[in-house]
Amino acid sequence: MTAQNVAFWVLAIAMGAGAVGVVRSRNIVHAALFLIVVLVGAAAQYIVLLAEFVGITQFFIYIGAIAVLFLFGIMLTRAPMSAGDFDNDQRWPAAIVSVFLLGVLIALLVNAFGHDDIKLSDELLRASRTGPVADSIFRSFVVPFEVVSMLLLAALVGAVVIARRD
Amino acid sequence: MALNQYLILSAFLFCCGVYGVLARRNGVLVLLSVELMLNAVNINLVAFAAFTRNISGQVFALFVITIAAAEVGVGLAIVLLIYRNMRSPDLDRVDQLKG
Amino acid sequence: MLRNAWIIPLLPALGFVAVLLFGKRLPRKGAELAVATVGASFVLSCITAVQWIQRVDDQPGKEAVGGFGRALLPTQEGGVTAVERGFTWWQNANVRFDVGIHIDGLAVMMLFMVTLVSFLVHVYSTRYMHGDRRYTHYFALLNLFTASMLLLVVADNTLMLLVAWELVGVCSFVLIGHWWEEKPNSDAAVKAFLTTRTGDVGLMIGVIVLFFAAGTFNIAVINAKALDGGIGHTLLVVSAACLLIGIIGKSGQFPLHTWLPDAMAGPTPVSALIHAATMVVAGVYLGARLYPVFFRGFSIGDGGLNAMALVGGITIIIGAVLAFVQRDIKKVLAYSTISQLGYMVMALGVGAWVAAIFHLFTHAFFKSLLFLGAGSVSESGSHHSFDMKGDMGGLRKYMPITFVTFVIGSLALAGIFPLAGFWSKDEILVTAGQTGYDAFLYVGLIGAFLTAAYMTRCVYLTFFGEFRGHGEPHESPPTLTIPLIVLAAASVGAGFLNAQPLGIEKFRDWFEAGVSLPALQHPDFDTVKAVISVTIAVVGIGIAAYLWFQREELGPFRNFTQRNAAARAGYRFLENKYYLDDLYENVIVGGIKGPVARASYWVNQHVIDGVVNAIGRGTAIAARETYDVIDQKVVDGAVNGLAETTGETGGLLRYVQSGRVQRYALTLFAAVGALSLALWLVY
Numbered sequence: 036m037t038a039q040n041v042a043f044w045v046l047a048i049a050m051g052a053g054a055v056g057v058v059r060s061r062n063i064v065h066a067a068l069f070l071i072v073v074l075v076g077a078a079a080q081y082i083v084l085l086a087e088f089v090g091i092t093q094f095f096i097y098i099g100a101i102a103v104l105f106l107f108g109i110m111l112t113r114a115p116m117s118a119g120d121f122d123n124d125q126r127w128p129a130a131i132v133s134v135f136l137l138g139v140l141i142a143l144l145v146n147a148f149g150h151d152d153i154k155l156s157d158e159l160l161r162a163s164r165t166g167p168v169a170d171s172i173f174r175s176f177v178v179p180f181e182v183v184s185m186l187l188l189a190a191l192v193g194a195v196v197i198a199r200r201d
Numbered sequence: 202m203a204l205n206q207y208l209i210l211s212a213f214l215f216c217c218g219v220y221g222v223l224a225r226r227n228g229v230l231v232l233l234s235v236e237l238m239l240n241a242v243n244i245n246l247v248a249f250a251a252f253t254r255n256i257s258g259q260v261f262a263l264f265v266i267t268i269a270a271a272e273v274g275v276g277l278a279i280v281l282l283i284y285r286n287m288r289s290p291d292l293d294r295v296d297q298l299k300g
Numbered sequence: 301m302l303r304n305a306w307i308i309p310l311l312p313a314l315g316f317v318a319v320l321l322f323g324k325r326l327p328r329k330g331a332e333l334a335v336a337t338v339g340a341s342f343v344l345s346c347i348t349a350v351q352w353i354q355r356v357d358d359q360p361g362k363e364a365v366g367g368f369g370r371a372l373l374p375t376q377e378g379g380v381t382a383v384e385r386g387f388t389w390w391q392n393a394n395v396r397f398d399v400g401i402h403i404d405g406l407a408v409m410m411l412f413m414v415t416l417v418s419f420l421v422h423v424y425s426t427r428y429m430h431g432d433r434r435y436t437h438y439f440a441l442l443n444l445f446t447a448s449m450l451l452l453v454v455a456d457n458t459l460m461l462l463v464a465w466e467l468v469g470v471c472s473f474v475l476i477g478h479w480w481e482e483k484p485n486s487d488a489a490v491k492a493f494l495t496t497r498t499g500d501v502g503l504m505i506g507v508i509v510l511f512f513a514a515g516t517f518n519i520a521v522i523n524a525k526a527l528d529g530g531i532g533h534t535l536l537v538v539s540a541a542c543l544l545i546g547i548i549g550k551s552g553q554f555p556l557h558t559w560l561p562d563a564m565a566g567p568t569p570v571s572a573l574i575h576a577a578t579m580v581v582a583g584v585y586l587g588a589r590l591y592p593v594f595f596r597g598f599s600i601g602d603g604g605l606n607a608m609a610l611v612g613g614i615t616i617i618i619g620a621v622l623a624f625v626q627r628d629i630k631k632v633l634a635y636s637t638i639s640q641l642g643y644m645v646m647a648l649g650v651g652a653w654v655a656a657i658f659h660l661f662t663h664a665f666f667k668s669l670l671f672l673g674a675g676s677v678s679e680s681g682s683h684h685s686f687d688m689k690g691d692m693g694g695l696r697k698y699m700p701i702t703f704v705t706f707v708i709g710s711l712a713l714a715g716i717f718p719l720a721g722f723w724s725k726d727e728i729l730v731t732a733g734q735t736g737y738d739a740f741l742y743v744g745l746i747g748a749f750l751t752a753a754y755m756t757r758c759v760y761l762t763f764f765g766e767f768r769g770h771g772e773p774h775e776s777p778p779t780l781t782i783p784l785i786v787l788a789a790a791s792v793g794a795g796f797l798n799a800q801p802l803g804i805e806k807f808r809d810w811f812e813a814g815v816s817l818p819a820l821q822h823p824d825f826d827t828v829k830a831v832i833s834v835t836i837a838v839v840g841i842g843i844a845a846y847l848w849f850q851r852e853e854l855g856p857f858r859n860f861t862q863r864n865a866a867a868r869a870g871y872r873f874l875e876n877k878y879y880l881d882d883l884y885e886n887v888i889v890g891g892i893k894g895p896v897a898r899a900s901y902w903v904n905q906h907v908i909d910g911v912v913n914a915i916g917r918g919t920a921i922a923a924r925e926t927y928d929v930i931d932q933k934v935v936d937g938a939v940n941g942l943a944e945t946t947g948e949t950g951g952l953l954r955y956v957q958s959g960r961v962q963r964y965a966l967t968l969f970a971a972v973g974a975l976s977l978a979l980w981l982v983y
Contacts, residue, residue, distance in 0.1 A: 037202070039202055040202050043202060043206060043207075047206070047210050050210065050214065051210070051213060051214075054213070054214050054217035054218070054237055055217060057217065057221060057230075057233055057234065057237055058217050058218070058220050058221035058224070058225065058230075058234060058237075063227060063229060063230060066230055066233055067229075067233060070233050070236060070237065073214070073237060073240060074236075074240065077240045077243065077244060080207070080244055080247070081243075081244075081247050081262075084207075084247050084248060084250075084251045085251065086247045086250065086251070086259045086262070088259070088263075089243075089247060089259045089262050089263060089266075092263060092266055093243075093266060096266050096267075096270055097236075097240075097266065097269070097270075100270060101236065101269065101270055101273050104273055104274065104277060105229065105232070105233065105236075105273070105277070107277075108229055108232075108277040108280060108281070109229055111281060111284075112228075112229065112280060112281060112284040121225055121226045121227050121230055122224050122225065122226060123224060123225065123226045123962060125223060125224060125962065125963065125966055126224045128223075128966055128970075129219075129220050129223035129224035129966055130220060130224070132219070132220075132223065132966060132969050132970045132973065133216045133217070133219045133220040133223070133969070134216070135970070135973050136215075136216050136219060136969060136972070136973040137212060137213065137216040139973050139976055139977045139980075140212040140215070140216070141209055141212060142980075143976070143980055144205055144208045144209060144212060145205065146980075148204050148205050148208060149205065151203070151204040151205070151252060152202065152203055152204060152252075153202050153203070153204050153207075153248065153251050153252045154254075155202075155251065156254075158254065159251060159254050162254070162256050163256060163259060167256060168256060168259060168260060168263075171256055171257065171260050172260055172263070175257075175260075176257075176260055176264075179264060180264075183264055183267050183268065186267075186268065186271055187267065187270075187271050189271075190271035190272070190274050190275050191271075191274070193275050193278070194274045194275050194277075194278040195278075197275065197278040197279060197281075197282055198278040198281050198282065200285075219969050222962070222965055223962055223965055223966045223969065224962075231962075
């Protein structure tokens, strides 16, 4: 039982609880906060996996921007801050489907990757640093990078247009 | 560590997100569930990046994060619009495409 | 020109086409074109005649042998040969169809006569038919007729002759029925056509028999074989008899003469051309052309009785007698024509070939003169009527030229010396007497008497006495009278072509030459018989003149027929034309067509209509069944069922479209899970 393993399990349990909280909470603000727990847990997992740059980015963007955005959105839509019933009438079919999906996925994964292990090494650490990642982006993946830029621009303009009060 | 740990964790998160997307009434809550699903995918990608010792997975995860950000922005704008038009964020009311 | 005589029929034929195509646009409506073509044909015929005469006159050995006359026959050495020219149109192993011309004396004479009379008739018609409803077509058909007649005359084989024969028959039909809108006219045209058609059956059978007998259609070959025994006697008899039937139909001999008087329904120039001078003599021409067949077939050289002379003789008498009881001047002339045709056929029957042809020649002139004179009278004297008793009389004061020419024509017809008819009729009588046909000599004399008498009656009723018509009679314009004068001159002078006592025998020399003939007897001029015949004619004129001119003093003869029952019956017998028309139409034709018509009607009503009605009923039932069962139940059921199903399915399916996105998403995820499981399990 290595340190990474322990860290993983702790984080995993926290994330799991948070996920359930997001989808089962009766309070929107609570759901958002539960999501923040999951996001933080994810960032920590990235760092455990030696993907430092991704982890930091997760922190900045997801938690710093997106979660805040959510909180703003909640306030703007005057969502009831108090408890309410937020489940629609297909709870049970949804539950069945998601459990079924989970079961299929687990079975598949166990079947496929049952004997695979992750070996964490210095080489991986070195390769995951900002420098090599940046290199990879601007060399191998420069086209997707540009496309994503365009996408961001479009999303920006689109959001403004949609939310315009006219 | 076994690869499967991460993968099953990711699967669990994903399925929670699915449930949330299908069963939640408020648009914001649905978006939250979508974020949950995206994060599950990201964990999957980074885990595989570590397993194959290829950082393409991490790069891909970065892109996913970017796109998630864009999508949240637009999604919230839509929810805002719905709220303005319907006076309520209840998604069940948005059924104009009813057959 | 002798070798190119085929142009002569061709010109009017082209005229026919040209006048039909653009006659209406010409200033004189095509008449000028028609007159021009026939005029050109006449000129060419004259040239042909001159060339032929030169050919005959140049022939050595003219003063030659035998007590049988002057010119040598082609069968004798040194005789004049005919000009022949033709080409093979089609042939296989057994049969050969030729097209060609055969120019000999007979053909030359006919060419001259036909084109001259046709030309005069064309000129006459430009004025007579002025303003007619079908002026252009009339001239086109007149041209076609002339072309057909000329073709008949120059044909060198029996097939071409048959074609031309039929063509003239058709033209006659069309021209008789020129005013077909009035039913009597169209009836007359049909009667003419059908009656001659009955005779044409005989002609066709005769042509076929001759073909099988002689192996060819060529006339010269047939004649040669008939003369030298190449054809058996029985075949000759059969073919001669069949051809005689054709002559009887076309030349108006008894018993198929009934169409000729009715044919007077056509325009008068048509009567003059077709039913006096040309078409009706086609039969006589046939007899003259194929004379060896007749001569040997009927054994004409042996004297006694033969069918041809008998038919001709009977025709002479019945035609002449009927001419007495006519009110219509054209009908008088029609019966006269029948009678004179009888003379020609009888002449052929007694062996007087030259006389028959000569009489044909002279008769053409004075008969057409008489017809055109009658037309002139109707045009300017009697207000388009031909009724002598009703609308004419005393016209000699008003129409001097017409009167004089008409009298000349009548005297010529009666056979008065020195007019043309005397010479030709006399020759017939003489030959009849000298070749052992004495009975026919007497028949001919009686006919001469009757001819003189009825023509006198006709002249009196038309030109003497009081004018019984209405309107202002006057002389006809020159376009009508000049042809009359020309024909009168011909009637006077034509006879001198063969004035035997004067030593002139030009006609015989020229026109007998080159013709295939058996050895004929050419009797010398018999003064006694000539005097007798003229005397008889004069007596006839006298008695008739007495009876009619002196009507008022007749006393016992007045209203004779009205007082005496026997005379009245006799008169009615004549008036009804011997009841021959009744016999033909009601008894013979009616007896056949009645049962045939009733049987056909029965078949039509029960058999044909039965089938048709059954089919109709069956179709109706099938249609109703189709509608009820198939259309209403099956087809509509299917269509309606399909629509209902679609509607209901849609009604069910539309619940899927709830409009709620999350519902769709649920379905999506469920499907994904199921599919992946399935895929995993399969692989």
